[in-house]
Amino acid sequence: MDPITEREIRASFVNCSKGEASRLGLPADFADLPWADLDFLGWRDPGAPERAYLVAERDTRLVGISLRASGGSARGFASRSMCSICLTTRTGGGVALMTARRTGESGRQGNSIGQYLCTDLACSLFVRGIKTSAVGGDLDESIDRSSRILRAVANLQGFLDRVLTP
Template sequence: MRSLTERDIRASFVNCSKGEAKRLAVPRDLGERPWGDLDFLGWRDPGAPDRSYLVTERDDELVGVTLRFPSVKRGLLHRSLCSLCLTTHPGSGVSLMTARKAGAAGREGNSVGLYMCTDLACSLYIRGKKTPESGGRFEETLTQDEQIARTVGNLSSFLDKLYV
């Protein structure tokens, strides 16, 4: 993924108003992000523990999505699987992230959801740059490039649902 500026990020959101995009918390460490290892930029809102954001490149355009998830803590014996990168996590390491749909459907309250790594670090898990706490990745016969393509495809399918 190419490096992004705050202006790029704020202009990319498709499921919130321009005013909401202007007020949301953008990461302060954009210059330190490992852009070459990212398939999308994902972060949690430090001021709103039930909100996260995701920005990705799609058809040479940026698409930003606001996400909500429950702040319920699960026990460490509970394990979940991320639907994007297929990484398993204990406890609340995977959350059902819901996104308001774009356009009129979203204004009517319609949303779509997907189980994702709560920290949105899927790209780093696939590349072995980060390991999940007491979790893991399945031993796969797919190459790393194939796993990356699968993750990008899973994200693309989720984003498609925002417009239906």
């Protein structure tokens, strides 16, 4: 992903108001992000942990979506969940159901799309092996790194398709 500015990020949001986009908290490490290793920018709001944001390139433009993370999980520490973007399995709350309000009239009527995502939204780092699941949750896959990256991008685009489809 090419580096993007705060202004570009705030202007990219499609499922929240301009006021909401102007008030969202950016990642604390925004100035030091590893842009070359990111397929999308994802982060949890430092001032509102139940809020998360995702900005991705789509059809030559940036698309940002606001997400709401589910509250805690009743599942135990040893229970594993899989992120639907990077296919990393994690325990101890490393994956959560996140919902995005749909765009257009459907979103105004309260319709949303849910997806299980890494709680830290570090999918790009997981598929590259830069970050690993601390409890050995990574799959031993037979496909190469490039194929894992392409699969994660396709999974992300599929999620965006569902959010953006009226």
